[in-house]
Amino acid sequence: MQIEQNILITYGGISKKIRKGECLFSEGESPQYYFQVITGEVRLYSSSATDKELIQGTFKTGQSFGEPPLLLGRPYPSTAQANKESIIIRLRKDAFLSILKDFPETKSALLHTFAERIYHKATTHQILIANTPEEKISQFLTKYKNEEGLKNGSLIPFTRQQIANMTGLRTETVIRTLKRMHEEGKVKIKNHKLFII
Amino acid sequence: MQIEQNILITYGGISKKIRKGECLFSEGESPQYYFQVITGEVRLYSSSATDKELIQGTFKTGQSFGEPPLLLGRPYPSTAQANKESIIIRLRKDAFLSILKDFPETKSALLHTFAERIYHKATTHQILIANTPEEKISQFLTKYKNEEGLKNGSLIPFTRQQIANMTGLRTETVIRTLKRMHEEGKVKIKNHKLFII
């Protein structure tokens, strides 16, 4: 969802410069603010007991994140970290609720955003239970391709590590599986870069 | 979310008796109706290429389901099937949209429901990336316990197969893991029935 910047400012929103790697909030914390990306990119991930981390979503210019825990008043199930230097507006919870009340179209927009996210998570879920690594990676690539409307031959802008974190696999497994898929003509790898076919 | 029955009727909602095993909609179909459970239980699941089926959610009296694809106008990513004989009210999409417009509190309620579902799915994802079967099953059981507000000693109303489908494991693995957990006093099994501790 996106709320107009001047509305955010009017209601007390404050923009802040965030360095790459800094966190906006962490797993387990209590939500206090509404966040919206002005420039840059924020990654939401949850980490299991071990080092493994699962990417729950990536948010760019104009997108907000972390609203569900805020609305529910429940602890964050994930951590929000800047992927690169970013500018983020944040707004206190009560001010956010006021905007929702004062601008009904905001509520509709949020509803639509939430519907998108549920739909997205429902399909993501299928990736995680696929049997073989190849199934997981194929499904992931196909999903990404469709969502971004990519053509065949497009570059996949993810590192092996990121793909691993989104499919629940390990880096080495992703590498070995992609290599095999390349040999079988299911994807293309050139200069370590990955392309869909 | 729940919309009052008399409102649903006023807007043209029709209730229907559904036999156990019947489907309200299937994966890939185009959404046309809003659905709400009056009595009984409906299961939403998506099936991957193989036999495996993934339970996306279970809905009981007073709960609605399948709204995100309806709002987005996208094909259903899952199938809705009655777990038992049920009575379901269904309402045409345009009537549903009218209710949302005429009753702002409905919109707020739906927003809250959506937030719950996103939160639920985010935490469910963590189960799927846990390393060991025991971690997955423990997390699943704890999550279920908390969501349903169960006391220690409660019966878990799922088959091994269902637990397998929700954790991404195989039936035999679930059985063997539960057996070990039983021996270690982490759960209780009596007459093949599973209880939390």
Add this chain to the structure above:
DNA sequence: CGGTTACTTGACTAGCTTCAAGCCTTGTGG
């Protein structure tokens, strides 16, 4: 050009999956 991050490869192993077979429980129809 040096440091950091990403990628790659090999060897090894724990343990999940698979396959096959048999048992228990529940519900149903005669």
Add this chain to the structure above:
DNA sequence: CCACAAGGCTTGAAGCTAGTCAAGTAACCG
């Protein structure tokens, strides 16, 4: 009320394979 069918549960044995660890190479960035 009993018998039987169907579905769920359990077990064992064997093979595979994804994960792990370790080490080295290639790309990228300042």
